[in-house]
Amino acid sequence: MSYDAVSFFYDALARLVFADAQMKAQESTLHHIRPGSRVLIAGGGSGWLLEAIGKIHLSGLSITYIDSSAKMIAHARRRDVAKNDVVFITSSIMDAQFEPGSFDVIITPFLFDNFTQSECDQAFTVLHHSLAAGGRWLFTDFRKTNKIWHGLLLRSMYLFFRVLAGIHARQLPDTDGLFSMADYYVLADNKFSHGFIGALAYGKP
Numbered sequence: 001m002s003y004d005a006v007s008f009f010y011d012a013l014a015r016l017v018f019a020d021a022q023m024k025a026q027e028s029t030l031h032h033i034r035p036g037s038r039v040l041i042a043g044g045g046s047g048w049l050l051e052a053i054g055k056i057h058l059s060g061l062s063i064t065y066i067d068s069s070a071k072m073i074a075h076a077r078r079r080d081v082a083k084n085d086v087v088f089i090t091s092s093i094m095d096a097q098f099e100p101g102s103f104d105v106i107i108t109p110f111l112f113d114n115f116t117q118s119e120c121d122q123a124f125t126v127l128h129h130s131l132a133a134g135g136r137w138l139f140t141d142f143r144k145t146n147k148i149w150h151g152l153l154l155r156s157m158y159l160f161f162r163v164l165a166g167i168h169a170r171q172l173p174d175t176d177g178l179f180s181m182a183d184y185y186v187l188a189d190n191k192f193s194h195g196f197i198g199a200l201a202y203g204k205p
Contacts, residue, residue: 043111047076054082120173
């Protein structure tokens with residue numbers, strides 16, 4: 001799976017389909033980042049989120065930015081990160097190796113919708129062990145709803161990105177269950193695009 005082929009128009013496509021809902025959803029949880037935090041952004045795409053974080057925290061953050069697309073990483077490297085320290089890694093999160101408790105905050109913006117359930121389980125395990133006790137997980141992704149047009153749009157997106165990005169998933173994985181089994185508690189649960197996009201802040205015990 002790689003978003004190299006769509007890297008030059010991905011953000012524009014997202015705005016065309018969802019206006020600013022995806023951006024607002026991701027921004028809605030950023031105030032949960034404490035000063036001086038060690039932050040992991042997994043699947044951050046073109047990196048605009050780095051600039052949004054830099055407007056809140058002008059300095060003091062240690063950010064690790066990982067994405068499987070080299071072209072997305074290239075876009076992210078050009079972002080204004082203020083005076084925060086950023087390390088860029090081109091890798092799938094499943095292949096990443098971090099020491100347990102390496103991060104105080106994990107941000108996963110529209111990451112898990114790319115995965116089958118087994119891939120989701122694997123990625124969650126990697127991220128869960130890398131988050132320190134008492135840490136915060138800022139999770140933004142699509143949610144299942146009972147609206148017919150949401151289902152049609154989701155199927156269309158999966159077909160589109162299966163062809164251009166090589167994703168294997170055909171439906172949203174159960175992430176709620178994974179957080180529940182790991183005893184995470186909800187700090188915030190924000191909804192956008194009529195509930196189709198959820199932005200949650202989780203706390204790790």
